Amino acid sequence: MDAAAPKPPASPPLAVHLVTGGGSSPEHALLLRSLAAARVVALDAEWKPRRRGPAVADDPSAAAAATPPPPQFPTVTLLQVACRGDGDGGGAAAAEVFVVDLLAVPLAELREPLRELFERPEVLKLGFRFKQDLVYLSATFAAALGSSAGFERVEPFLDVTNAYYYLKGHDMQKRLPRETKSLATICEELLGVYLSKELQCSDWSYRPLSEGQIQYAASDAYYLLDIFDLFHQKIRTEGKCLPTNELTSDGHCPQRDAECSSSEDAVCFDDYFTSVVMKYAEKILLTESDTKPRSSRRKEKQKLATNAKCEEKFEGSTEWQGLPPWDPSAGGDGCPKFLCDVMIEGLAKHLRCVGIDAATPSSRKPEPRELLNQTYKERRVLLTRDVKLLKYQYLASNQVYRVKSLLKHDQLAEVIDTFQLKISEDKLMSRCTKCNGRFIQKPLTLDEAIEASKGFQIIPSCLFKRNLEFWKCTDCNQLYWEGTQYHNAVQKFLSVCNISD
Known part of the structure; x- marks a missing residue:
């Protein structure tokens, strides 16, 4: 063909x-x-x-002495x-x-x-x-x-x-x-x-x-x-x-x-x-x-090498030191609060699942100073994987912790261990994973849930004949119920947090 x-x-x-x-x-x-x-x-x-680099001169000695043009x-x-x-x-x-x-x-x-x-x-x-x-x-x-x-x-x-x-x-x-x-x-x-x-x-x-x-x-x-x-x-x-x-x-x-x-x-x-x-x-x-045009690939490599040395310098200072801002002796209310940057938003959802207040940045691409300002005003600890943010610690009284683990479950365990968080079974699934809000004080009936979901959320018809409790977030009005995913998630976090069933 x-x-x-x-x-x-x-x-x-x-x-x-x-x-x-x-x-x-x-x-x-x-x-x-x-x-x-x-x-x-x-x-x-x-x-x-x-073309990269200056043209070669006829006189080799002149070429060696010539200063490359900007x-x-x-x-x-x-x-x-x-x-x-x-x-x-x-x-x-x-x-x-x-x-x-x-x-x-x-x-x-x-x-x-x-x-x-x-x-x-x-x-x-x-x-x-x-x-x-x-x-x-x-x-x-x-x-x-x-x-x-x-x-x-x-x-x-x-x-x-x-x-x-x-x-x-x-x-x-x-x-x-x-x-x-x-x-x-x-x-x-x-x-x-x-x-x-x-x-x-x-x-x-x-x-x-x-x-x-x-x-x-x-x-x-x-x-x-x-x-x-x-x-x-x-x-x-x-x-x-x-x-x-x-x-x-x-x-x-x-x-x-x-x-x-x-x-x-x-x-x-x-x-x-x-x-x-x-x-x-x-x-x-x-x-x-x-x-400003970049000077050359060689200088770019030198710049990268310098940044790598800076990372090594900060690497030794990433261990948490001092009291978190929520500590009562530091004037806090005793309730842990974190701010997770965009690189670890998955960790924020995991923290919410175990009942911990975990906010995310107010804008999609925040500047470092915006993150530190939000951290300071809301008395949180900023969790990040970005080593460059550590150089701004002084702006928020050292309220920055660099998470070392890569997987979300490991990150959760690391934060719990580092800040000695007390996780109890009754706190599991007590926060909205979507917006970090809290749930209403008592569950909704099926009829109340259907009314609350109109024009906002679809409740699967297969749930109508089941005797389920529905919970609504007080901030974003998202509805939740205790289905199969709920029970699987509870078992998962019981294991991650080392809570006896």
Whole structure:
């Protein structure tokens, strides 16, 4: 059997505008009009990678004595922009695709329109791993126009990787998989479009650009719009973004949104689009460290080695010393309280299962000082696996303990032993594993539980004929009952805590 013929690389199904002149050129004027009218803009950039290390001089002695030049970011030579506006009569407009030659266009004329676009709140920006592009783009403008001419943020922004995982059924409340798909893979899986990457490493500083380079560059921006169309359409169909008072009784979208979906592939720009942006969009912020290029791999290795030595230094000081903040002699109430950082959230649930107050950070990505501030204010001990947090101990009166064990059961046993916690059988399963809240004082009847669960939680019908007690969390209203999982968990924690049955 013959091997399958390779697919031809896809090109945008519309004209691509190559912008090579200033404001007087028709392409440049069209670009500015499209940016001003856009509601969704897809962005990508190309550059010629810099070689590592300085060039070799003709005189070997001069080469040995020469000081290597400071590291620099690659110069962005091409910016790809795909715009889509509101269109006429409320429908979605056709996209306009631009390939902007930054070696030919006066950067001074482009800087302010780009900055306004990046920061305009009503325009959603799309990209694929765009932060690196933004760092290089900012450095390119700063090098040409002065240090203040760079870009600091892009907001609101949506990475199409997040849209891809949502379309694949991934729970967006959970962390995304570590392995990331390439844009070519995402386009092939979602759109059935083949993007050839043969020109990815071509010399993007060489002029004139070939037609293949122009089409390749334009495709990387244009197909981001198509991916967003699928993402937006699925969310609109599922009715997940509109405020509750704008949904019908069966949880679907109002009729006006159904009318908007008459064009299957078009994005409907209305209040629904705004709610999608508000719920799923993020922002890219460049910090001072982002604007400084890394010097070299050797220095990076030296930095890692230094960090390793710091870890060894802290390793010897990870044993708990002194009184915990809840100790009565230290002014506490005698009730142990912990704060588990994001690396050991599983330990927090295990501590709650044995009746111990175990909170988690108030934000998903807290700064070290936020963690220490919460620890100090709530008189807790911060439990962490991150050795770097130990250097902030002084901010919270040494209320930091580094957990050494890797498995959750072992971590629980380690904390119980280290802090001499008294665990009794009557305390098992006395806290909500979801929010750390306490349960109501007396159990609910089946009828009370069914009433309490309406619109919030589903009670399996197989429990209706069983004489069970239901318990409700006073904080989040989660319902619990003594089923098979409850009894299995009790036996497990009896064993871990060495409690006689």
